Each structure stands twice: as C-alpha cells, then as structure tokens.
Amino acid sequence: MYYDHRMTPLTLDRLLQIGDLFRRDMERAFAGTALTPARVHLLWVVHHAGPSTQRELAEACGVSPRNITGLLDALERSGHVRRVPHPSDRRAVLVRLTDDAVAMMSRMQIEHADLDEALLSAVAPDERAAVERGIAAIAERLEVLVARAEGRPS
Amino acid sequence: MYYDHRMTPLTLDRLLQIGDLFRRDMERAFAGTALTPARVHLLWVVHHAGPSTQRELAEACGVSPRNITGLLDALERSGHVRRVPHPSDRRAVLVRLTDDAVAMMSRMQIEHADLDEALLSAVAPDERAAVERGIAAIAERLEVLVARAEGRPS
DNA sequence: TATTGTTATACTCTATAACTATA
DNA sequence: TATAGTTATAGAGTATAACAATA
Structure with a gap:
C-alpha cells in the first residue's frame, strides 16, 4: 500500500x-484454505506454462529456486500439484497440476476475465480503448524504467 | 505477481x-539499508498524517497494532522515527519522523510525482485525461467490489 | 470495563550458502 | 565442472492471544 x-x-x-x-x-x-497469493500465483504460472521444472518456475516467478521448493511443498500437501520424475533428467522433477487444481484454475481464469470486464465497464465506453492503450503504455514505460534502474537496459 | x-x-x-x-x-x-516497502509505507503515512498514535497508524495501514510495533522498532533503530509521550494519554505514544526522515520523505514525494509524470507521458497527449479518469474509475469500482465481497457494503 | 501497546507464539514469503545427486 | 533440488539458517511481514498500564 x-x-x-x-x-x-x-x-x-x-x-x-x-x-x-x-x-x-x-x-x-x-x-x-491452504492457498495464499504466492501459491496461487505459482499455480497460475504452472497452469499457463504446463508441466515445468522447478528451475523454470523459479525463473518465471522471479524468485529463488529454494522459494519454489517451499511453495510446492505446501501445494503438494494441499493436493494442488504433484512432482513427477523428469523423463530425461533424473536430477529434475516436473511439476503438474492435479485434476482438481486444473479445474480450479480454469474457473479462476474465467473469474479473472469477468473481473477485468467489470472494471473496464466502469470506464466511459467511448474512452475505453484509450484507457486500455494508456494502461498498457504505462506498464511498458515502467518496465523500461525499472530495467534501466536495475542496470539491464532493456 | x-x-x-x-x-x-x-x-x-x-x-x-x-x-x-x-x-x-x-x-x-x-x-x-534498513528500509523495506512496509517500513517506507509506514513512514509515508506518518509523513502525511503527522504525529500519530500506533493505534491510528495500524488503522491507516490496515494492519494489526502488533505489526506496527515491529515496524516502528526497526524504524526507531534506524533513526527514522521517535516515539514521544502522548501529552494527554499516558498509555499512548506519538510517533514522529526525525528531521532526517522528514527530509527523505520530502525528496521521495517529489520523486513520486516525477515518476507519475514520467509514466503519464507515455500516454498519447490527447488521451491522457481519459486515461487518468479511467484509472480512477477502475480503482473506485474495484474498491466497491472488494468492500462488497468483504461484506461491508460501501 | 475498555483501550494502548507489548510479550509470546506461529506461519508465510523471501534470500543465501552448503550439500547431494545427477549430468 | 555444472546443474537441479534440498537442507540449514536467517530476516521480514503478518496474525492472534494474553498481559500490563492506564483511562
């Protein structure tokens, strides 16, 4: 805040x-429930990326591999994911959503789109396109500024 | 994320x-440094609200009083705030920014406004007013939806 | 009796470093 | 030697509950 x-x-x-x-x-x-924002975000990433190694998930979430271990331990206990052997690399595991979790994430994706629509409907219809463009432009500008501040000129 | x-x-x-x-x-x-997002937010609140009791700060930050105690302990150690006796209620303390912290927050406020301008300058000039209106409308709509979901119809 | 802030306890998110098993 | 993931350790943010001092 x-x-x-x-x-x-x-x-x-x-x-x-x-x-x-x-x-x-x-x-x-x-x-x-066992779910928290960080865990839901991880489920979201797996839902969209498909079965992934923990290394890939750490990269996608922008957190340390160790952090992924902890989040997955909780999500495995709560029955949202399974760790299955990687077919070609015995060091690695593949993280998969359980059927229940797939169903839940599909519902969540619909709710997410509904919320997007509910929020945009608060905008004057003739300004909506401009607002969508403007928000995208702001996000992209901020991404550039942050990348520059981090010393990796994008 | x-x-x-x-x-x-x-x-x-x-x-x-x-x-x-x-x-x-x-x-x-x-x-x-000793500063973190949660601590900076608390400084921000004190900067704008002026000397406040911890109770008031907990309310303003939307966190538990206990949490404020911990954040202030760190900010007092790092020299950003002081706890001074409340003039009329000996149970309470008044939290004040130190002179250094006031100077820092003033600089931060300017940088914040500069960033706001830098982001909005990514929007087409003739759409800027619509985008500002639209974002405000979205924020207000979301506030209403969240309040309703929390069972306190606003 | 109610309120202000603290101590006690616990859980989550996060990180780095050292270690194991594999590549 | 490098990589994937875990154990060990630590700090920060958060919460509830019990308690002290004061109102």
Missing part, C-alpha cells in the same frame, strides 16, 4: 491502490 | 504488473 489518501491522488497512487485491493481480496477469498 | 504473459494481456494483468514492478523497484532502491 504505497498510495496516498489526499484529495486528488496521483494516477500512480491509484495504480498502486488497485494492486493492493486485488491482493487483499485474494487473501480474503482464500482465507481458511 | 499475478499477471500473465500471454500475447495480449488483460488490462487487469497490466495493472497488477505495474504494482509488482513498483514494489520490486522500491526493494532494489533500498537494498542494503
């Missing part, structure tokens, strides 16, 4: 507020 | 990506 509560918040504050609201809502939605 | 990497990401994915990029950049910027 890095946003401000002044009379007229900066657009950047609004953008940060959106991320926080989303995360908080996800935590609430999964309260009492 | 709840966004997707498909060819044409949903606008919602872009919005979540923006929040993650911002947080990651802040972590990088403060690496090696």
